[in-house]
Amino acid sequence: MASTNQSPFYQRAEQEFHEATTDEERIACLEVMMKEVPKHKSSENMRKNLTNRYKKLKASVAKQKKSGKSSQQGIKKADMQCVLAGFPNTGKSQLFTLLTNQEAKISPHEFTTYKPQLGTFKFEEAQIQIIDQPSFPNHSKNLVNSTDTILLLVESLDQIKKAEEFLYRSKAKIILIFNKSDLLNENEKRKVKANLKSKHKKLDSVLFSSINPKKEDIEKLKKKIFETFPIIRVYTKEPKKEATKEPMIMKPGSTLKDAAEKILKGLSRKIKRARVWGPSSKFGGQVIGIDHKLKDKDVVEFQVR
Numbered sequence: 001m002a003s004t005n006q007s008p009f010y011q012r013a014e015q016e017f018h019e020a021t022t023d024e025e026r027i028a029c030l031e032v033m034m035k036e037v038p039k040h041k042s043s044e045n046m047r048k049n050l051t052n053r054y055k056k057l058k059a060s061v062a063k064q065k066k067s068g069k070s071s072q073q074g075i076k077k078a079d080m081q082c083v084l085a086g087f088p089n090t091g092k093s094q095l096f097t098l099l100t101n102q103e104a105k106i107s108p109h110e111f112t113t114y115k116p117q118l119g120t121f122k123f124e125e126a127q128i129q130i131i132d133q134p135s136f137p138n139h140s141k142n143l144v145n146s147t148d149t150i151l152l153l154v155e156s157l158d159q160i161k162k163a164e165e166f167l168y169r170s171k172a173k174i175i176l177i178f179n180k181s182d183l184l185n186e187n188e189k190r191k192v193k194a195n196l197k198s199k200h201k202k203l204d205s206v207l208f209s210s211i212n213p214k215k216e217d218i219e220k221l222k223k224k225i226f227e228t229f230p231i232i233r234v235y236t237k238e239p240k241k242e243a244t245k246e247p248m249i250m251k252p253g254s255t256l257k258d259a260a261e262k263i264l265k266g267l268s269r270k271i272k273r274a275r276v277w278g279p280s281s282k283f284g285g286q287v288i289g290i291d292h293k294l295k296d297k298d299v300v301e302f303q304v305r
């Protein structure tokens, strides 16, 4: 498929398509490609080709879901990733389902989850990857040691100290989620809160319940998770077009060059002109050079050769 004269967004999606390790990722890439491919007659074959591939993948994913098999093999780490961890039955899979709307095996028996499961949820249009996994001590050491953020679920105070032996090697930020708070009366809740404040004041903690949670409590939790990631959000646009709804996730201090290279390797050399709106601009539409430092919520417009 000739794609050299496609938009940078198309090319990036195509690149990601080839690097993808799951069908879900491939579908997401194809969606972008189908949106970006020109609508004129000359690209009709290309559009058909994309649509066919899309339909086949969709059907194959539906079939895998039905048979209970997951296409998940290796997990490719996303820009923002968090991992659920904790002792058996603390409600990890239930919370996973609540955040992602994806099915997971949930039961009152221990070790129901026997292998990692990948999902995503959105916070203000930004994708956050979340991974459910087996309980301590059957958890994945690799995930715990390599992720950015751990959501440590407990259902009793003594589990906090006991969890340390499984987490001490990890550099991840930890959010302590004291789950099943619906089983506590007001007095017990107060005691738990007081204990968290005095004995675990260094831990970012929250009382939570996955049974009939309020919408705002779910949103608060998502925000808390989002805020653990040291990132900035950059929206990109092409001239005369709207900015992308979904931001690019970049490290703080990233430059225009970094952003262009993230869209597509080599793109920074092809930029003819770039403008920026938002926190890093002196005024809206400021023309910027390749070394311009971007800030959270900037909108960048590229014109490429």
Ligand SMILES: Nc1nc2c(ncn2[C@@H]2O[C@H](COP(=O)(O)OP(=O)(O)OP(=O)(O)O)[C@@H](O)[C@H]2O)c(=O)[nH]1
Pocket: 086, 087, 088, 089, 090, 091, 092, 093, 094, 095, 105, 106, 107, 108, 109, 110, 111, 112, 113, 114, 133, 134, 135, 179, 180, 181, 182, 183, 208, 209, 210, 211
């Ligand atoms: N009351 C109450 N029950 C909950 C809550 N969250 C989960 N549960 C229940 O606790 C049990 C265990 O939930 P899971 O999500 O399977 O727990 P897990 O941590 O994934 O456990 P394993 O994967 O089996 O190790 C299930 O019966 C859930 O319905 C909660 O907030 N309140």
Ligand SMILES: [Mg+2]
Pocket: 092, 093, 094, 105, 106, 112, 113, 133
């Ligand atoms: Mg589970």
